[in-house]
Amino acid sequence: MKTSFYRLIRFAFCSFLAFSISANAQVTTSPENQKTGTIPSDNLPITPDVKIGKLPNGLTYYIQNNGKPEDKVELRLAIKAGSILETEDQVGLAHFMEHMNFNGTKNFKKNELVDYLQGIGVEFGADLNAYTSFDETVYILPIPSDDPEKLDKGFQILNDWAGNALLTEKDIDEERGVVIEEYRTRLGAATRMQKNYLDKIAYKSRYAERLPIGTKENLETFDYESVRNFQKDWYRPNLMAVIAVGDLDVETLEKKIIENFSDLKNPENPKPRQEYGSENHEGTLVAIEWDEEATSSQVQIYYKDKGQPQKTLTVKDYRDNVVEGLFDQMINNRLAEFSNKPNPPFIFGFSYKGQIIGNKEAYQSFAQTNETGQMAALKTLLEENERVKRYGFKASEFERAKKDYLVRLERAYKNRDKLESNRIVGRYVQHFLKENPVPGEEWSYNFAQKELPNIKLSEVNALIKDFLHDDNRLVVLTGPKKDGLKKVTEEEVIALLDEVKTSDIKDYEDEAVRSEMMSEKPEKGSIVDTKVNNAGQLNETTTLTLSNGARITYKKTDFKNDEVLFDAFSYGGSSLYSDEDFLQVVYANGGLAEASLDGLSKNDMTKMMSGKIARVRPSIGAFSENLRGSASPKDLETMFQMIHLYFTKLDKDDEAFASYVSKQKAFLSNIASNPNISFSIEVGKFLNEGNPRFSGLPSPEDLDKANYALAYEKYKERFANAGDFNFYFVGNVDEAKIKDLAETYIASLPDNGKRETYNVPTFRPKYGANELVVRKGTEPKSQVRLSWSGETQYDVDEARAFNALAEALSIKLIEKLREEEGGVYGAGARGSISKIPYGSYNFSISFPCAPENVDKLIDASIAEVQKLIDNGPTDEDLDKVKKAKLLSRKDQLEQNRFWLNVIRSADYNKSDINNVLKYEENINALTKKDLQNVAQKYLTKGYLRAVLLPEE
Template sequence: MKRTLPRVLNTLFACFLLTAYVGNSQSKTAEPSTTLPITSEVKIGKLSNGLTYYIQNNGKPEDKVELRLAIKAGSILETKDQLGLAHFMEHMNFNGTKHFKKNELVDYLQGIGVEFGADLNAYTSFDETVYILPIPSDDPEKLDKGFEILQDWAGNALLTEEDIDDERGVVIEEYRTRLGASTRMQSKYLDKIAYKSRYAERLPIGTLDNLENFKYESIRNFQKDWYRPNLMAVIAVGDLDVETLEQKIKDNFSGLTNPKNEKKRDEYYSENHKETLVAIEWDEEATGSQVSIYYKDQGNTKKTKTIKDYRDNMVEGLFDQMINNRLAEFSNKPNPPFIFGFSYNGRIIGNKDAYQSFAQTNETGQLEALKVLLEENERVKRYGFKASELERAKKDYLARLERQFNDKDKRESNRIVNAYVQHFLRENPIPGIEWTFEFAQKQLPSIQLKEVNSLITDFLHDDNRLVILTGPKKDGLKKVTEQEVIDLLNKVENADIEDYEDEAVREELMPVKPKKGSIVQQTTNNEGKLNETKTFVLSNGAKVTYKKTDFKNDEILMEAFSYGGTSLYSNEELKETSSANRGVFEAGIDGVDKNEMAKLTSGKIVRVSPFIGGNSEGFRGSASPKDLEMMFQMIHLYFTKLDKDPEAFASYISKQKAFLGNILSNPSISFSIALSEYLNEGNPRYTGFPDEEALDNANYDLAYEKYKERFANAGDFHFYFVGNVDDDKLAEYAETYIASLPSSEEREMYKVFDFRPKTGSHEFNYNKGTEPKSQVRLSFSGETEYNKDEANAMNALGEILSIKLIEKLREEEGGVYGAGARGSINKIPYGSYNFSISFPCGPDNAEKLADASIAELEKIIKEGPTEADLDKVKKAMLLSRKEDLQQNRFWLSQIKNADYNKSDLDSILNFEENINAITTQNVQDVAKKYLTDGYVKAILMPEK
């Protein structure tokens, strides 16, 4: 079950996403004080006991309903004897309720194809608890069970002493996974974020002492006080009529009662402070350096209730867009002051908002990054933004809304349901995308520059200000002092700062179109079938295969590949370029650098990213149908006019050093890297982790020349497009921008080398870290001839063993929070199999749980899996595939991989038949064949 930790950092541009949901448009212009409308797509009601419900009929995906139970109760309501029990209560709802005794709930849901963790989930935060349940809607019995489960979660947890004690170990293991540098540093400054507030003392995970020792009545009291209908909402969105869903809610929740003499659900706030607070924390295991500035509001979070409130949010959104466009430009400069930086106005914790500026930098660059953030805020305060910046921001804002509007009837239920959850919990607006888009079209032209510029005056103030610096503690590194921070704050306020200069860029990416080639052959593949595609062969030999879908109105996805990649580099060339290849793409195309490209593409939805992999090179991208031509233009220019820009490459190397500089201090990452080196001992082509020396020696000139070599022959490329494709436009653009590319008759294939990673029995023990945390990885690998049926059985084996590991290691032993297994058989670059088991745990349990994992595997090898477990896995696979078939990304992957792996695309049509054909004997056979010749046992332990 996932958890929501304190949301100290909100998502960038969060304000843009507040109302991205369907609704009916309203043509009349409302008064500013008018209350915001609520989309007519949702039915909102309230039962006599106070429980609120939200219902919407939505047919995508078919035969599925997304259910949520939202409760206005989180860790902030805990008494001192209940620390961590709001979250513990969430666990208990999966471990013994009125209708599902211990472990029966997960077992039942797995039996109908609902996966624990992937589908079935929950989270607890300071202020709320939310339970997540997708359920089939085409089977009345399963639907009834789904609502029965929700009813149990709402107030029917048994909370027996035995069940509580059994779950302590699981929750303590989850607590253990959170230990590390970030948690240690956060514990020292959280009281400054939540100044004189209860929030600083109520982290949802709780304290180890209380988790180990709390009395049974403490959690029962939490349930009795706060799991009550007048603090709850049931949200149901999916492929079922509203009347049926409403009746299910009434039947299952009307009988819930509120406690007598119920406790008041208090709100908790942070106090203001006149002085600037500074927190400077460092830790030996911190992987990176960060700088944060908070200008906390004097009052509490303001609700968005009226038309004026909503328009104010739009103005703030434009401000965020423009300030972040400026900060993004810094990250692309030579010797950038930070890897990335951004600013926005939003919630910091509880009911407190703040204007926040944030940057991630190198370990010696904190003061410089802080200086840039302060100066950019001050620059806006003194001079404001430019009209050209505002115009671009408006275009981007509207383009995002237009895309949501165009796809208003294509949204999946799980993308709709959270809006109603947040409306209940936080009173977030839900006017609907039609109203929102129409409102933005009308209001954006009226928003003046002075409105946006005036915001900074309210945002910046000396009181209620907080600066937090975090980073690694290491020999030779001087820690920034509080006085240095205070001095810098004062210095910037009085500094001589010049106005921002917004340099103009050309209006078109390709003013002059290339000489067109032609389509020399057109074929329809698998005509009339579900997997029907069309292919063009172009005059230069390049191929274009596409599938037209109606899954999204405003989406076209693209991939392309040509065999070869770095496998065609010599050993020396590979070593010299391995740290440089990605940096090649930091340069612009045809004289348009990354900052200029951001301006040129304002108001457009288009992206193209070239890559050079181990066995192939190619492109990935996406575009709105109206911006498809620009996608093709970008492809053409990446072939023919990728700039050579040493300064852009230097910026890339600088950011890589900053990002990777202290990453080895993280025990888990260091363990993974060391294990990879161990498995690849003797591999002449293994380049390993890019340390500072490797980055300094990265050969940009050679990497650029090899790039030109890999992309010199367009005739060796195959392009794939899936989405809302216009046949005629695709053909025209293919002839204009791809058929015109240089080519030759040469066709390449990747090289396969002799080296193979370690196989058989080996042990790898690694000591790193100070917290009592371990990690176990057990892996089997080797060569084999690819077989589709064996590949399906190996995949099923991984899923089956994952079920058994959760049952054994988590539910029976209480020794892990999560555990999993994964198996695959691959064709590229050579036939191989891989099977792995992994989990985190306490150091004292590592060996025991590793042995228990192997014992579960050996049981399958000896006896085979049970029919019940195999049936669970099959149902989950089939349910997942049913939804995949309605996704553009799935089809793009399948169509491209059929060619890349030289396999049959008809396997999509036969998927259900192939999965149903898997038997327990098949699974036992692949386990016997591949998993009986030893394994690599790798264990991470803390330093002694």
């Protein structure tokens, strides 16, 4: 189970959504929440796709019929109870209670629940999961819908989670170790620093004392009644919702909910569900934290709102959120421009308005920078906010933001009937927990089409005056502590805040860029052959051979209405470089695609692409040169133009490369301070001892010496011959259009007549019995990696069995190391046999644990491996592996990305694409003996025992 630290406290590590139009939104009407003086408007609608109801006991339910994927229902149990409700003796027990629901309930004794679900193909962790945060707990269960018995069991499981955990003393004590190991995984620099500034984010708030993971001391010693009391107080139907979205009719799902949850009862004297918030404070608080193991330097600014979050109740409130989203888009477009400068003040930066904790929202600005650049990054963020405050945004910026906003809503609208259930169900979870609006894609798109033209730039520009203020403000700086590095002081931060308010800041200049990717189309080539492959079958494709020798293979699908995915490769890559040339360019290759394209810089490209959805990125790998991209069908020509230009007109852009090097230095300079990353680096060095082409983690000096001029020349060589490339397109392809575009933009590319392959390296990594101990870090935590590797003759049947062997072992490792020993939070095995560049195999076991348990858990792991060598897996475990694979494949068959990988891999590996049709047959044919055979062949030749231990 995953514990969710409050997402916005750790927003530096979250995906930033520029158009967060529904953050902290509500749909319930309440006059006291209306803005004073606003004109009333219609309440927001709720999408007609969902049925919302409430049982007499107060439990809310949401149901939507959705046929993608087929024969599956996504179930969620959402509870408005998290760590914020814990008493002093219950610290960490909201999350512990989540664990206990997987370890003994009325209908599933300890371990029976996971065992049953694995038996029907539901994977623990990947599918079956849960999370606990400050304010909520959510249980996640995908279940087959085409089997009435499995469906009934799914609802029975949800019912058990809602209030039927047994919470026996034995089960509680056995789970303590697992939760403590989860606690251990979170130890490190980020947690240590956060602990010191969380009370400033959550100013005078209970949130600062209720991190969901709890404390080690309380997890080890809490009384049994403490967790039982938490369950009794907060696991009650009037704080719960059941959400069911999937391939089953609404009436059947509603009947199941009524049958399974109507009998739940609320306590006779229920505790009030108190809301907690954070107080306002005068002036500016500053937190400056550094740590020897910090991997990066970051700057955060919070302008905290003084009042309650404004709820989104009406269409007008929703419109206000759209205005706010346009502001976010424009400020972040400006900040992105800074990150592309030759000497950027930060690796990346962004700003947005959103919730930070409890009842607090804030306008927030963030940047990640180099270890000496915190003040420069802070100054840039402050100046950009001040620039907008003084001058506002430009009309040209505004028009681009509206185009981008609308095109994203248009894509969602076009794909509205092709959304997977697991992407829909979360909306209703958040509607219940936070009352976020759910008007649906059609309403949102129609509203935007109608209302965007009426939104004035002055409305957007006015927002910043409310966002920025000198009080109730917080600045947080975090970074590495090391010799020779001066720590920023609070006085310096305050002085800079004051300085920027009166500094000379010029208005933003929005330079115009050309409106089209290519002003003139190239002279067309032609299609010389068209071949339909596997006609009428699931894997049907069409291959076009072009006049320059290039091959295009496409597959038309209806999985998404507004998606076309693209890939291309040609054999060779950097394997064709000499060792000397390779070492000169290895650290430069990543910066090649940062250059301008036919004179369009990355910043110019962003502007020119407003309102369009298309992307392409080239790369040079070890054994092939590649392109990858995607587009909306309406922007397919733009994608083809980009493909053409990456072959013919990628610029040599020294400024863009300088920016890339600067950001790489900032990102990589302290990354090895993290013990786990350092461990991986040392394992790589150990295995590659003597490798003349081993590069490893570059130092700043390595990056300075990277030969960009040579890398650029090598790029032009590798992309000089389009006739040696295979191109692949999968999605909503217009066949006539793709043929025309292929003739125009790909058949017109140069061909020198050569057909290359890759060079097979002569070096082989270490294999067999080896031992490596790495000492790094101050926390009492270790990492274990056991790996078997070597050369072999590739065999597709062995590769299939080897992969299944790893999955069978993963089941046993969880049972043994987690459930029996209580020594790990997670453990797993991976196994693969590769064909390129030569036949090789790799099998590994990895897990984190306490240092004192390393030897014991390694011995237990090797004992499980030996059982597979001696006897193969159990019938039950092999059956679980087969069912999980088949259930996963059923979903994959309706995904464009899956088919793109299948088609490309068949050519790249020179394998039979018809194997995809035999997948079910081949998986069902796997036997215990097959797995035992590969275990005996590959896991008896000695292994690498690599262990990370804390410093002595």
